[in-house]
Amino acid sequence: MSRRERYNLMIGLLFISPWIIGFLAFLVYPIVSSAYLSFTRFSGFGVAQWIGWGNYTRMAQDALFWKSLYNTAYYTLLAVPIGVVVATVLAVAMNQRLREIPIYRAALYLPSVLPIYALSFIFIWLLNPRYGLLNLVLRWFGVPPIDWLGNPEWAKFSIVLLAQLGAGQYALIFLASIRGIPQTLYDSAEIDGATQWHKFRFITLPLITPVILYDVIIGLGLGLQVFAPSYIITSGGPVNSTLFYVYYLYNNAFRYSQVGYASALSWVLFILSVVLAYGIFRWSRRWVNYEVGS
C-alpha cells in the first residue's frame, strides 16, 4: 500500500466509523449475546444459568411455539404473494396515460406512511361486526355479517388484509421500474402483432422481476416479524389464532421473564430468516431477469 492508499483507508474508515461502532454495539454484540443467552435459564435479572440445549428441546415440545410458527407462516405465505399481485396490478394500471394519476398515486401510497398502530385501531372499528363499515358494505351485497376478529378462521386473514394497505408503496416502486423499460421493446412487439396481455406477460413482467424479488425479500422479513397488528387488534386471540412468532417471543421475554427461552426463539427466527432469504435468492436466479431495464 502506498502512502496515499493508506491515508485514504484511514480517512475512509474514519468516515464510516459511526456505522462500525453501531454495527458492533447494536448488532454483533447483541447477536452473540443472544446466542449465549439461548443456552441459559435467565429471568432478565441476576445470573444466567447454563442449561445447554434445554431451551431448544423445550421448543420442540412447546405447542404454542409450533402454533405461532404456523400462524406466522400462514400470514407470510398469504400476505406476500397477495401483496405482489396487488402491487403489480396497481403499477400496470398507473402506467396508463391518465391525467388524474397523481391523485391515485397519493391515495394508494398514503396508508404506507401512516403509523401501523393507528391503522390497527381503525381496523378494529372498521371490522366491527355490528358497527363496522366493512360488514355494512357487504350487507348491501347480501353477505351475512362476518365476525372478522372474533372468529379464529377470519382473524388471521383480517391481518393479511391490513397488510395490503402497504401494497401502494410497492406499486410505486414497480411503476418506476416499468417506466424504465425501453419503449422500443413494446414498439417492436407491436409490429409483431403482440396483444396487451402478451406485452405484459413477455416484456413488462420479466423486466420488473428484480423489484418483485425486492418486494418478496422485504415482505418476507416483515412478515416473519409481524407484531404490532396482532398485539393491538386481537392480543393474539381468539384462541391464539393471531399469536405470531414475534408476539410469542415478546411475551416470553417481557411478560413471562423467560429471557433465555425468548433468546432461543430469536435465534431460530434469525436462522430461519437467513435460510429463507438465501433460498429465495437462489430460486430467484431462475426467474429474475437482470438484463434490460432499470
Added chain:
Amino acid sequence: MSTLESKETDLLSPRTPDPRRSARNRGLWLSRIILIVAAILYVTPIYWMVTTAVKGPTELAVYPPTLLPQQWHWENFSKAINFIPFGRYLVNTLVITLFSMVGAVISNLIVAYGFSRIQWRGRDLIFGLVVATIFVPFPVTVIPLFVTFAKLGWINTFLPLIVPTFFGNPFYIFLLRQFLMQIPFEISESAKVDGASEWQILWYLILPLARPAIAVVAIFAAIAAWNDFFGPLIYLQDESKYTLSIGLQMFRSTHQVEWSLLMAASTLVVLPVIIIFLLFQRSFIEGITLGSIK
C-alpha cells in the same frame, strides 16, 4: 417517460378504426376503474377514522352505522386531548422524533460519504456487509439490547430510542450513497487540488448538492420515529414517559372503549403525517425508488 410515448403515432394514425387502439382504450378504462376502486379502498380507513371521530355516542350505537355523521361533534377532539395526557405525550414524541431525525441525517450522511466519495481498499466489501445487515431480524438483537440498556439505567428514558439513530442505518446509507455516487467526481478532484480536506468537501460542496437526498432521509427518519410502536412499548414503562403510540392504548384500558375519542386522538396523530406526506410527496417517492432499485 413512457407516459408521453406514442403521442406522435396517435396523431399520425389513420382515421380507419385501429383494433389496437380500441384495445388500448379499453385498457385505459379498465385501469381507471381499478384505480378508482383501489383509491377508495385505500382512503376508506382514513375516512372511517375521521367520521367516527366526530360522531356522538348515540350515533355510534346506531345499527346499521351511518356513512356520514348526522351531527358533527367537534368537541370530541378536545375531549380526547383531555382524556389522556395528550400534550405530554406529544412533547415526548416530538423530542424523540427530532433527535432521531438529526441523528439519522448526520450519521448517515457522513457514513454514506465514506462509502461513496472516498476510494479505499475493501470499501465495497464492507458496503456489502452494510446491505446484508438489512436481513437481520430485529428480534434477535432486542433482548441483549434491552439487558444492556437496563444495565446502563436507560430504561424509562428516551436514550434507547435516540442514541442508536446516531450510528447509521443501512437503508439510509444505501439511499444516500446512491445519490452521492451520481455527483460528478471532478468537483472533489479540483477541490483537492486546491487543498481542501474531505471534511471541507463534504461540508461545503457535497452537502449543498445532496440536499434533496438529505431531505428524504430526514423525512423518512422523522416519520419512522413518530410512527414507532415497538421501541416505546418495551423501553418506556413509566406513564409520564409514554409516546403517543403507547399513550393512545389508554383509550382501550377502560371497560368501554371510547371509540369516538380514540379515533379523534388517532386523527390528531395521523394528521401531521398526512400533511408532511402531501407537502413532500416527491421526496417520498424519490426515497422509495432510490432505496429499492439495485
